[in-house]
Amino acid sequence: MFSILMSFFYDNIFLIFLIIFFFSISFLLDGFFYGISEIKRLFVFGCFSLIFSIPLIYYLVVNYSLKGALIGLIFSKILLIIFQLNYFYKKILMNKNIIFRVKYLKEIILFYKKYNIPMVISGLIATPVITFCMYVLSSRKGMEEVAIFSWCYQIYLLAMFIPVALGSYYLSMFSKINLDDKKKNIDKVTRFNILISILASVVMLFFSEIILSLGGVGNYSNSLVVFYSFIVTMFFYSLNLGYVSLWSSLGKNKFQLKMQFLWALSLIITVLVLVDSFGAISMPIGMSLGFLFQFIVQRYKFKSLMV
Structure with missing residues (x-):
């Protein structure tokens, strides 16, 4: 998919960077929601982001054709990230019973080496x-x-x-x-x-x-x-x-x-x-x-x- 996007935006390196950046963040957050079994919530967020994006996508498609459609989809992905991060902040980071602490840097590096x-x-x-x-x-x-x-x-x-x-x-x-x-x-x-x-x-x-x-x-x-x-x-x-x-x-x-x-x-x-x-x-x-x-x-x- 990224190769198709780059073929349209090859003359705008900054825009290519933004496309890859937002899609990568979205993939990362998708994995988090799958991991905590919040698949239904992920689906709801996806529907909301699409609904709110439809007016802009329509405008961009009418005026800028395929490039407009792609930009509209990117905007939809940004909205999805906003919904996901809002939930992550309120339900996870604000939970006082959950402590995020890096204790063993060596073990984290070994884990990354073995799996990632x-x-x-x-x-x-x-x-x-x-x-x-x-x-x-x-x-x-x-x-x-x-x-x-x-x-x-x-x-x-x-x-x-x-x-x-x-x-x-x-x-x-x-x-x-x-x-x-x-x-x-x-x-x-x-x-x-x-x-x-x-x-x-x-x-x-x-x-x-x-x-x-x-x-x-x-x-x-x-x-x-x-x-x-x-x-x-x-x-x-x-x-x-x-x-x-x-x-x-x-x-x-x-x-x-x-x-x-x-x-x-x-x-x-x-x-x-x-x-x-x-x-x-x-x-x-x-x-x-x-x-x-x-x-x-x-x-x-x-x-x-x-x-």
């Missing part, structure tokens, strides 16, 4: 890997193939928004249950994610020609094949989404990092081997294989924990 750093690195891997693969694709097959991949990839990310966004909820749920219940729920989460991806796939198939035309790649000979390949990738991606939250709840963030390296290696090798023959199609093939390998290893790892 692997998660941060894991989240950073995809961008440089995909960028490298796009460079290989452009150098061997030309910018036409890059254009096809880029548009189909953006639609793929949009289609998987709901299951990805539910990651914080899954983490909160897995953190509160024992290992046996985790086993039962990981299968339910996986089935739900698969269902969402199937529904999104049906919509994508129905509107495939329109979507490709909007991206200006509808006339390219292999654009439909690349588009359909990403639909397959969505299925394999949905198999693994629940495990990201599961490993975090078990304190095995380093294992999740290893899984991300496995996906990256699978994608790079596949693209290097197949790009000359298949062009842009090699990208979703490599991503699908990476997700498949991840799923196989993760299922085996989790079953070994249950023994």
